Amino acid sequence: MHKGEETYNYSRSLNEVWRLLNEQERMLLRQNAKIQHFKKNQQIYCEGEEPKEMMCLLKGKVKIYKEGIGGRSQIIRMIRPIQYFAYRAYFAGENYLTDAAAFESSTVCLIPMKVVTEIMKHNYNVCQFFIRQLSTDLGIADERTVNLTQKHIRGRLAESLISLIDSYGLEEDNTINIYLAREDLANLSNMTTSNAIRTLSTFVAEKVITLDGRKIKIIDEEKLRKISKLG
């Protein structure tokens, strides 16, 4: 695939926001957007940095996380392709409060926030897009707070697996379409790596999932949802 074609596909991928724009605004984006590749486990931005550009994930998988107490990191949310991220801090007038890193080799489109806000001034649809997105994410964060603080280990892990299914989907053979280290699964579910491993094992014993290395195959999604709700 030569460079022109690659860029063309990316432009199409930005679709969701793209169709809210007129030709002039699209031109502005084309002129200012940059494409950047990140290797597996490469940092995309760091806590404390000043946000200048918003990002749209074109390819790959990205985690937004925080380094907590005593090196225990906590994954806040996961990004899938064609999701926008890294704009919150700029809008709040803050530096980044989180870190972002690529789970796997990823491609990101960077758009200067100055350009974005310039467009927003004259385009209500784009404002509405961000308001809806922020509102949805705030709702998810509120739910998450209760889940992580009140549910037991089994419930939290089940919840995480379900959210991974929702984000990245299942292959034809019911394998979750992302391969995470046990440690990441633990950081997502607010538990130690040992307990993530142990609890995954009990799920296997209960025939809710099967494991093959990092491949997680869902056997009984109904039961998994039940564990997430009650356990």
Next chain:
Amino acid sequence: MHKGEETYNYSRSLNEVWRLLNEQERMLLRQNAKIQHFKKNQQIYCEGEEPKEMMCLLKGKVKIYKEGIGGRSQIIRMIRPIQYFAYRAYFAGENYLTDAAAFESSTVCLIPMKVVTEIMKHNYNVCQFFIRQLSTDLGIADERTVNLTQKHIRGRLAESLISLIDSYGLEEDNTINIYLAREDLANLSNMTTSNAIRTLSTFVAEKVITLDGRKIKIIDEEKLRKISKLG
């Protein structure tokens, strides 16, 4: 105070957003806004309800909370006068995910969301106001998740006390300007009521605070912040 004067004062209180509006928009608000009083402990809205109106707290104190597992409720955030709330769900296209109730006798201004979005279409400043607010709140929610899941009881309670100071301020004698039941303090800090009581007692023993019923007087704010960070 007669009715006209009361309304006049409320209008001035809406200041922050008020000055973003032109005369026509202000008229629209005046015609559609309603003032409503809530008694102590009265519910303002419930989870599952369809949001139709945004609210601005004019007087009193309000808690936004969620009923979690087994009746354990979790306070998500506290509202102080001249803060707007109850708009997230509408913007996200959802029903309310939280409950809201008055801590003490409170006065609320209700503004139909239809009117708000109508104004937003032609007023970028109002869009910006909500985007900034949502972005700030999302940042707070992310911080909170890590604090509630990773800090120990002492740290969580200290954190809650500090956030109460930040929200409601201190009297001249260093008393926190809100009187919460131990149970509410517990629901704010993700712990049982017993543990909130116990931990408050240890804070008294350590001369960080003094207690007189529900009055909490801050003796050593520096130490409290240290406990919140490390403990």
Next chain:
DNA sequence: TTAAAGACATGTTTTATAACACAAAAGTAG
């Protein structure tokens, strides 16, 4: 003014989960 209900306080027991320790497996580099 005396019950009754609710909030506050504190000691004891139980339990979920972290912390630790070690081993096996798998991936990585020299």
Next chain:
DNA sequence: CTACTTTTGTGTTATAAAACATGTCTTTAA
């Protein structure tokens, strides 16, 4: 291929916090 690091897996111990129990104090109500 071999050594080395990282990841996974499992048993054991320690501990923070919930659950439970009980009593006192305070407010409300009859």
